[in-house]
Amino acid sequence: MVKIAIDMMGGDDAPGIVLEAVEKAVKDFKDLEIILFGDQNKCDINHGRVEVRHCTEAITMEDEPVRAIKRKKDSSMVRMAEAVKSGEADGCVSAGNTGALMSAGLFIVGRIKGVERPALVLTLPTVSGKGFVFMDVGANADAKAEHLLQYAQLGNIYAQKIRNIEQPSVALLNIGTEAAKGNTLTKKAYHLMEEQQGFHFSGNVEAKALMDDAADVVVTDGYTGNMILKNLEGVAKSIGKMLKSTLLSSFKNKLAALVLRKDLNDLTSKMDYAEYGGSVLLGLNGIVVKAHGSSNAKAFYSAIRQAKVAGELNIVNTMRETVGTENG
Amino acid sequence: MVKIAIDMMGGDDAPGIVLEAVEKAVKDFKDLEIILFGDQNKCDINHGRVEVRHCTEAITMEDEPVRAIKRKKDSSMVRMAEAVKSGEADGCVSAGNTGALMSAGLFIVGRIKGVERPALVLTLPTVSGKGFVFMDVGANADAKAEHLLQYAQLGNIYAQKIRNIEQPSVALLNIGTEAAKGNTLTKKAYHLMEEQQGFHFSGNVEAKALMDDAADVVVTDGYTGNMILKNLEGVAKSIGKMLKSTLLSSFKNKLAALVLRKDLNDLTSKMDYAEYGGSVLLGLNGIVVKAHGSSNAKAFYSAIRQAKVAGELNIVNTMRETVGTENG
Numbered sequence: 001m002v003k004i005a006i007d008m009m010g011g012d013d014a015p016g017i018v019l020e021a022v023e024k025a026v027k028d029f030k031d032l033e034i035i036l037f038g039d040q041n042k043c044d045i046n047h048g049r050v051e052v053r054h055c056t057e058a059i060t061m062e063d064e065p066v067r068a069i070k071r072k073k074d075s076s077m078v079r080m081a082e083a084v085k086s087g088e089a090d091g092c093v094s095a096g097n098t099g100a101l102m103s104a105g106l107f108i109v110g111r112i113k114g115v116e117r118p119a120l121v122l123t124l125p126t127v128s129g130k131g132f133v134f135m136d137v138g139a140n141a142d143a144k145a146e147h148l149l150q151y152a153q154l155g156n157i158y159a160q161k162i163r164n165i166e167q168p169s170v171a172l173l174n175i176g177t178e179a180a181k182g183n184t185l186t187k188k189a190y191h192l193m194e195e196q197q198g199f200h201f202s203g204n205v206e207a208k209a210l211m212d213d214a215a216d217v218v219v220t221d222g223y224t225g226n227m228i229l230k231n232l233e234g235v236a237k238s239i240g241k242m243l244k245s246t247l248l249s250s251f252k253n254k255l256a257a258l259v260l261r262k263d264l265n266d267l268t269s270k271m272d273y274a275e276y277g278g279s280v281l282l283g284l285n286g287i288v289v290k291a292h293g294s295s296n297a298k299a300f301y302s303a304i305r306q307a308k309v310a311g312e313l314n315i316v317n318t319m320r321e322t323v324g325t326e327n328g
Numbered sequence: 329m330v331k332i333a334i335d336m337m338g339g340d341d342a343p344g345i346v347l348e349a350v351e352k353a354v355k356d357f358k359d360l361e362i363i364l365f366g367d368q369n370k371c372d373i374n375h376g377r378v379e380v381r382h383c384t385e386a387i388t389m390e391d392e393p394v395r396a397i398k399r400k401k402d403s404s405m406v407r408m409a410e411a412v413k414s415g416e417a418d419g420c421v422s423a424g425n426t427g428a429l430m431s432a433g434l435f436i437v438g439r440i441k442g443v444e445r446p447a448l449v450l451t452l453p454t455v456s457g458k459g460f461v462f463m464d465v466g467a468n469a470d471a472k473a474e475h476l477l478q479y480a481q482l483g484n485i486y487a488q489k490i491r492n493i494e495q496p497s498v499a500l501l502n503i504g505t506e507a508a509k510g511n512t513l514t515k516k517a518y519h520l521m522e523e524q525q526g527f528h529f530s531g532n533v534e535a536k537a538l539m540d541d542a543a544d545v546v547v548t549d550g551y552t553g554n555m556i557l558k559n560l561e562g563v564a565k566s567i568g569k570m571l572k573s574t575l576l577s578s579f580k581n582k583l584a585a586l587v588l589r590k591d592l593n594d595l596t597s598k599m600d601y602a603e604y605g606g607s608v609l610l611g612l613n614g615i616v617v618k619a620h621g622s623s624n625a626k627a628f629y630s631a632i633r634q635a636k637v638a639g640e641l642n643i644v645n646t647m648r649e650t651v652g653t654e655n656g
Contacts, residue, residue: 126566127566127569127570138503141503141510141511141512142511142512173555175466175469175551175554175555175558182469182551183469183470183549183550183551184469184470186551206558206562207555207556207558207559207562208558208559208561208562208565209562210559210562211562211563211566212562212566221511222511223503223510223511223514223552224551224552224555226503227501227503227535227552227555227556228535228555228556228559230503230534230535230536231535231536231538231556231559231560231563232559232563233536234534234535234536234537234538234539234540235539235559235560235563235564235567236563236567237536238454238455238539238540239563239564239567239599241455242455242595242598242599243571243595246588246591246592246594246595247588249591250591252587253587253588253591255584255587256583256584256585256587256588257584259580259581259583259584260574260575260581260584263574263577263578263581264574266574267570267571267574270570271567271570
């Protein structure tokens with residue numbers, strides 16, 4: 001049995017889509033228990049494996065992250081994180097304020113001893129549909145080379161366990177493929193990664209190759225990772241907009257668009273990284289999954305499944321043994 | 329009369345496309361003179377305003393930039409840069425080795441006194457077709473906040489003079505729009521830009537808004553700028569690939585594709601930044617334009633026109649007066 005704590009109040013369409021996702025999840029997975037944190041008056045779930053715990057507060061998208069976590073002690077997000085900290089839950093999922101969730105992860109769940117900085121990891125789509133693990137997408141704007149090395153170690157375990165890749169190729173995002181390319185940070189990180197034995201370092205990868213299955217895990221600092229993520233989002237959206245206006249620009253085009261509609265929608269969903277689940281804060285003493293803020297029930301469901309699988313496989317323990325210093 | 333020095337030997341399809349572009353340029357612009365540097369046996373141009381100077385060497389894409397510039401003294405690129413340095417030519421254009429051209433700019437043409445780092449600037453497409461000035465796209469992988477401030481000053485002048493925008497909005501690329509967002513570098517740069525009076529600072533802009541006319545000039549460090557550039561390229565290519573395979577996936581789709589073909593090609597060329605000319609190394613004592621390595625004659629022609637306009641308007645002088653310290 002895996003127990004997952006869920007923040008009922010976070011995200012644009014909460015609690016509606018959260019409850020819908022929870023209902024589907026407990027129906028599909030017979031070994032899943034859920035603790036739902038939030039306003040019990042807004043919850044109509046009645047299920048043997050779903051426990052509702054009433055909270056009087058909620059953290060909003062406008063809340064300043066650290067302050068919210070410190071002050072809103074009875075918020076659904078804080079109490080959810082406490083359930084992971086205490087060991088009552090194996091992991092947690094929220095679609096709320098990302099900064100606040102990261103703070104809850106850091107200050108409540110806590111870091112694995114020896115992990116200097118947790119990193120936010122996401123699976124991004126590739127043309128083939130395979131996808132790749134990308135990190136850090138924004139947990140820490142500044143990073144040192146040693147942090148990038150730890151991200152690589154964490155990402156390697158994540159790809160092995162969650163994505164079932166026996167020997168993942170781990171690459172460093174850079175502005176050239178040669179070892180000597182890059183800024184001070186990536187040049188130093190390249191050498192650190194080259195010297196270690198814990199994972200298969202496949203060298204530098206350029207941003208233009210990301211969608212071509214260049215590597216199973218791609219590591220970068222949180223500033224660059226967040227930048228790339230938003231750029232992908234922006235470009236895909238802009239091209240979509242231009243394509244749409246082309247398809248509507250004449251009567252003959254509209255007819256052609258009608259023929260293509262289904263296939264173009266399939267293509268769009270292939271580009272949508274929400275389909276791959278939420279982002280996970282790695283390096284903590286528990287599983288913390290961020291479902292996308294504009295999640296629909298399907299995306300939130302994926303995030304719950306992700307937390308469940310991570311809990312079952314006990315990836316936190318593997319990270320503690322491999323990257324942490326407690327037993328080292 | 330404007331005189332432009334041109335490297336006949338640089339780029340994938342040199343000298344063929346270079347000569348084609350030069351012929352068209354001297355035909356279109358009656359006030360343009362060209363000095364062509366390269367192997368005279370490969371040049372069949374016979375025109376009163378085109379002078380050919382024979383060079384016995386050429387710098388290849390494989391050459392190590394700094395070494396090539398120091399050793400290949402009779403290469404077309406070195407001699408072209410020397411013509412700018414001596415004042416004989418107003419500017420120069422090459423589609424050759426980017427690193428070598430930047431080195432030629434730095435070590436032969438030389439920096440404007442007071443400009444700490446030259447920056448590579450490019451005009452990128454937006455959905456509306458307006459485009460924006462983006463820099464640094466890779467002249468310096470590492471940057472300090474003071475460098476970003478100078479990039480902004482240089483970009484402001486470039487947008488005013490070359491893109492005819494009276495009061496350009498100048499933004500800082502960042503991972504959030506609020507002033508407090510970013511890494512150490514962008515936080516500091518934000519404050520420096522906010523404090524100055526020389527240009528209209530419009531704040532932070534996120535990578536997802538770049539193609540929506542978020543600002544006229546967008547400034548970032550060379551590592552991030554190069555990353556974004558390659559990511560744009562990669563995503564556009566990947567989406568194109570996926571779209572193409574969708575269009576060819578069935579007989580009915582192929583028919584629809586036939587109807588759409590012309591409009592989709594127009595859309596592709598709208599996304600192609602080569603259409604906006606080459607990239608320019610700003611902050612030097614002369615105009616140095618890099619035409620894209622895979623340039624066709626049209627793109628090389630755009631780069632020549634760009635150098636010509638920059639020469640006519642004497643943007644180097646404006647930069648010297650505004651950003652330089654010689655008169656300050």
